Amino acid sequence: MNYNTDVLIIGAGAVGTAIARELSKFQLDVILCDKNDDVGGDASKSCSSCCSTESTVTPFTLESKLAQSSRPLFYHLCEELEIPINFCGSITPVLNEEQMKVIPSMQEKAFNNGVYDVEFLTHDEIMELEPNINPCNLGGLYSPRDAQISQFMLVIAQAENAVANGVEVLLDCRVTGMEVKDGKIETVNTTKGDIHAKWVINCAGLYCDEIAKMVGECDFTVHPRKGQFFILSKDTPVKVSHTIMSIPTPTSRGTLVIPTVDGNILVGPTAEDLQDKTDKKTTKEGLDFVARNALALVPGLHMEDTITQFVGLRPAREPEGYNILVSEKVKGYVGISGIRSSGLTVSLGIAKYTIHEMQKAGLELKRKNGFIKRREGIVKFSDKSDEEKAKLIEKDPLYGKIICRCEQITESEIVQAIHRPVGARTVDAVKRRVRAGMGRCQGGFCSPLVIEIIARELNISPEEVRKRGGVSYMLDK
Ligand SMILES: Cc1cc2nc3c(=O)[nH]c(=O)nc-3n(C[C@H](O)[C@H](O)[C@H](O)COP(=O)(O)OP(=O)(O)OC[C@H]3O[C@@H](n4cnc5c(N)ncnc54)[C@H](O)[C@@H]3O)c2cc1C
Numbered sequence: 001m002n003y004n005t006d007v008l009i010i011g012a013g014a015v016g017t018a019i020a021r022e023l024s025k026f027q028l029d030v031i032l033c034d035k036n037d038d039v040g041g042d043a044s045k046s047c048s049s050c051c052s053t054e055s056t057v058t059p060f061t062l063e064s065k066l067a068q069s070s071r072p073l074f075y076h077l078c079e080e081l082e083i084p085i086n087f088c089g090s091i092t093p094v095l096n097e098e099q100m101k102v103i104p105s106m107q108e109k110a111f112n113n114g115v116y117d118v119e120f121l122t123h124d125e126i127m128e129l130e131p132n133i134n135p136c137n138l139g140g141l142y143s144p145r146d147a148q149i150s151q152f153m154l155v156i157a158q159a160e161n162a163v164a165n166g167v168e169v170l171l172d173c174r175v176t177g178m179e180v181k182d183g184k185i186e187t188v189n190t191t192k193g194d195i196h197a198k199w200v201i202n203c204a205g206l207y208c209d210e211i212a213k214m215v216g217e218c219d220f221t222v223h224p225r226k227g228q229f230f231i232l233s234k235d236t237p238v239k240v241s242h243t244i245m246s247i248p249t250p251t252s253r254g255t256l257v258i259p260t261v262d263g264n265i266l267v268g269p270t271a272e273d274l275q276d277k278t279d280k281k282t283t284k285e286g287l288d289f290v291a292r293n294a295l296a297l298v299p300g301l302h303m304e305d306t307i308t309q310f311v312g313l314r315p316a317r318e319p320e321g322y323n324i325l326v327s328e329k330v331k332g333y334v335g336i337s338g339i340r341s342s343g344l345t346v347s348l349g350i351a352k353y354t355i356h357e358m359q360k361a362g363l364e365l366k367r368k369n370g371f372i373k374r375r376e377g378i379v380k381f382s383d384k385s386d387e388e389k390a391k392l393i394e395k396d397p398l399y400g401k402i403i404c405r406c407e408q409i410t411e412s413e414i415v416q417a418i419h420r421p422v423g424a425r426t427v428d429a430v431k432r433r434v435r436a437g438m439g440r441c442q443g444g445f446c447s448p449l450v451i452e453i454i455a456r457e458l459n460i461s462p463e464e465v466r467k468r469g470g471v472s473y474m475l476d477k
Pocket residue numbers: 010011012013014015016033034035036040041042043044045046047048049050051052173174175176203204205206207208211226227228269312313314315339340341342343344345346
């Protein structure tokens with residue numbers, strides 16, 4: 001099939017979906033395409049989920065500017081689209097005199113980034129805020145506005161809202177080539193057919209260099225910087241209520257101990273430069289490194305309460321730095337690259353900035369009447385009181401059937417996840433939307449039931465149900 005559109009956005013991660021939602025406010029035809037079977041991105045769904053004030057980014061850069069302008073946008077967005085966010089604050093404890101020497105430069109950086117509320121607290125103040133932190137600390141930096149966000153819902157909610165406002169989402173749609181003629185993109189070739197677009201925005205993360213090459217606008221490379229993580233069970237006895245950060249390294253923020261919005265403790269990541277863009281393997285060395293650093297921050301952590309481990313790949317650009325290019329050479333091409341380790345936090349600013357740059361280059365923005373700014377999330381049974389639960393079951397008896405015992409997820413929530421705009425088509429997509437399979441047993445109990453529900457609701461056979469797209473069938477065919 002062939003498509004015609006005003007704007008084609010390549011990549012449905014945090015950046016692409018933020019742009020799609022923003023553009024859906026205007027009288028434009030917009031297509032958002034992704035090579036994956038679901039929205040959510042690659043890096044976006046496997047990151048540390050910190051929505052921070054970005055006091056650690058290099059000051060006076062585009063990244064710094066966008067980080068600060070992104071910040072207030074989250075307050076509205078999370079409220080309008082029901083995206084879970086917890087303004088828990090962060091603490092960077094100082095564990096020895098050597099680390100203490102770094103503190104003045106970190107404070108100066110924060111100040112130069114316009115983050116004035118980062119303060120150095122004493123040992124006693126830190127212990128009062130976070131009793132499980134290493135008691136040997138000599139004090140620490142406290143950043144009260146740092147937050148944790150649901151990285152899944154940030155992307156899914158914006159995609160759902162964009163669709164409600166007319167954006168078309170094409171999944172399993174890989175861009176394979178572009179035909180450029182007379183300084184203009186004539187056709188974008190994809191695995192779902194050809195797309196003719198007046199504007200093409202490349203938000204392909206780790207693969208944005210490959211897309212950029214297709215239009216001859218590539219003076220950079222992108223390689224993966226691997227981050228390995230542990231997730232601890234919700235019932236692990238030693239937890240933290242702030243994000244605990246180690247002193248940053250030149251390539252990353254260092255190891256973090258993170259209280260996720262869902263109640264788990266996330267521990268990681270590493271920062272390992274690789275060449276292979278498909279290497280998502282955890283390694284013993286990497287995980288040992290993370291565990292050692294995490295225990296230095298919070299010595300009582302029960303690493304044996306790990307329920308799973310995973311890898312995320314940061315798109316590291318060379319030369320480094322955020323780059324948002326509205327091409328003069330190829331009319332209508334917009335390349336976004338270098339969105340490496342702060343992209344979740346900065347995504348809303350990137351969307352606003354990119355669209356503004358496109359407008360300066362000739363994109364006509366006429367506001368739509370009737371933009372739907374709100375999106376309701378799926379009502380979470382486990383959060384409700386007994387009385388509210390009874391009411392939910394009365395309205396929809398499927399709320400009375402628990403499918404995922406660990407997370408107390410009901411059949412109704414799973415069915416809703418499948419039938420929403422940009423609905424779940426795979427077991428992992430259900431998991432990201434309603435957390436069935438995210439608990440201690442990691443889907444050991446509920447996966448067969450989830451397969452049955454997906455098959456029934458999509459009218460396919462259980463053998464056709466996949467874990468995450470491609471040929472990842474859950475059952476032998
Ligand atoms: C370990 C780790 C920790 C991080 N921690 C944080 C953090 O705490 N806070 C923070 O703000 N940021 C963090 N980040 C960075 C953040 O995750 C990224 O900067 C951000 O997610 C980038 O979003 P994106 O949309 O540009 O890319 P992605 O999420 O990678 O999305 C790109 C999309 O493009 C699609 N695509 C690629 N090629 C094609 C093609 N040919 N055709 C169609 N589609 C294509 C992909 O399938 C993918 O869905 C972290 C990243 C990692 C990996």
